[in-house]
Amino acid sequence: MTKPYFKSSLAATFLFAFILNPFNFFAQENNPIQDLGSSVHGNFQIDAQYYNEDSLIGAPKVPEKFLSNAFGNINFIKGKFSAGVRYEAYNNVKQGFLPQYKGQGITNRFVRYQDKLFDVTVGNFYEMFGNGLTLRTYYEPGLLFDNSIDGIRIISNPYKGITLKGVIGKQRYFFTVGPGIVRGVDGEININELFDSALAQMKTKIILGGSFVSKYQSAQDPVLILPENVGCYSGRFNIIREGFNLGAEYAYKINDPSSDNKLSYKYGDALYVTTSYAGDGYSFLFQGKRLDNMSYRSDRAESLQNLLINYLPATTKQHAYTLLALNPYATQLNGEIGFMGEAQYKIKKGTALGGKYGVEITVNYSQAHGLKQYPVGDSANARTLYATKWDFKELTGKTHHVDSILKNGEYIMQDVSFNDNYRYYQDFFIEISKKFNKKVKGTFMYSHQFYNRNIIQAGSLNAGYKNLDADLFLLDITYKYKTGSALRFENQWLITPSKNVVTTSNGVGKGNWATLLIEWSINSNWYVAVFDQWNYGNPQDGGHSFSDALIGITKTKPNDLRIHYYLLNAGYNSGPHRLAISYGKQSAGIFCVGGVCRNVPASNGLSISLTSSF
């Protein structure tokens, strides 16, 4: 079924063969000062895992026992031309990824020509208009996210300071393309570069931009008249003056009934504002956004991370440590209002508090709420639409809300008392980093997180979870005992007042957690690490019955769910090559990508990762 899609890759391969004919290489070596030269680059990565079944932690039985994800890219450059291919192989895809990634094939190939005036790409490409509110295609191999457009892109700089872009094509969908056609144009003007006069020298820089994107998908719904062409446009600006930055973008999308918004005919819009000021040794940052009904896909029936055209970033702190990132937030495409503020300060070295090396302090606060929704009767068509309003204060009152809209005028109306239901996420975070002497440095973090699992993980207010309200602590200390050799010690705690609150995505994790990591970097090539993530506060209520044959009765004995998820790691790095091996248990987690979160089941086994670039 997917064959016709690959046929074109053959033509591309021949083109590379042409570019790569051996005479070009000799020519390059004879003439090393050739303007752009010709070269071949590439990279590959293989992630494989051997799985053991472990019913206690919720690691399912894997029939294949061994699963692997792999990809390889090769890029060819020859003067103004470049070309590339990517081969991907899933035999079968690892646990936690979408099962439609099955088998292998060429998933990306392109040919590109670039000169001063034009930049033309034929094939798969990645593009972002402005902040991505109308269009962003990107590739994240670790998350298996790839919404590249397979088509044509033209970028032109007709005049200094002006950039024009045009794209058309269909989006990658696993090993084929999605049904919808995506078309878009974007223009950006850098006011300072436009004029030679005093403006070019001016300290204040002004950049203006706008974009228009449209998708086409035929509609054959027997009941509803669905728009086949859905347009989305936006305007944006950036003002930058030395340490000061202010940028905003507003996007508007016409009605776009989809499975995401339960076939609502309401328009969508989004506002994204970011501003910051940074001086020498201190800075402030504020980001705010409000979006309503802004899911935009090239297939109205799709869900999860598939065929997203635009990108709606979460305005919350991005955590990198295990427990702090155990419950990550993802933008709610149907509607939310959120903001984040951050202040950073570096206490200068040589002061009483700063010591010999200085101290860095970061304070961050972020939150996200749902939008208030009002039912709007559409008597002519016997349907109910909804309207939304942005308001923080009203989130404390009691009102009628439409939680979902169904086809043919059916709808569910609910009396929602707000409480925490429409509070999606909150995070108060402090980080203090200090280098004590040439050998020892440390980081301390504290975070208070509120996490609405019903909305973020289950997408419904009625999924029956209790919200997570937790205090998290972290200590990370590195002791560099000689050049290229170090010991790192990391300790994290997650403390939640209610023992029965679910703390991992599969429900096995409840109550408090602690982790301990000891990592030994033997030299700059080798490292080994031991990691233990312990659910010590679990109320151990995972009971099961067993029969005692000797005395002929059936008893119930609870499983001890205070599980140690231990993990042994070892790795080898050399230049651009890296090999990592780990063995042990991993708790269930959540992967968030493109504003959508996906559950990753717990696993128990041996995993190997090899990555290399050339």
Place this chain on the structure above:
Amino acid sequence: MKKIILLFVIALFASNFVVPGDGDKIPTATVKKLDGSKINSNTFSNDGKPIIISFWATWCKPCKKELDAIAEEYETWQKETGVKLIAVSIDDIRSSAKVVTDVKTKGWKYEVYLDENQDLKRAMNVNNVPHTFLINGKGEIVWSHNSYTDGDEEKLYENVKKLVKGESLSH
């Protein structure tokens, strides 16, 4: 299947002629300066002296450790070898506003660029950050290294010095 075999044959064929990362020019990609203007990566230059290109992200702890460690020695490095460090952030729009605040708070004196949709990252085949490249005076990529262990910056600087003296580099 045929085209896959063909592809591998081409790759093998190509690798016979090109030593990995040896002498290739910096690929072209558009990146953003902190003042919002755009620049092509093939214009990265340092008057015939070596360049270090370091790919990093605001959420990447080892990346920041590496850049912090280099920052302490950077003045000396520049005086002794004239080397310039270009820090390319791969933060996307979610966190790219944090690049300027991090850089200024930390007081890094590097040339910093934003690669918000990771065009340069892909063009240079970077899988994970941190990933560090060394570019010689002719603008050719001569060395690269991924990941960071405390003390790696000393090894990097050894190679910068070797490059200036014209000696061969070590991994």
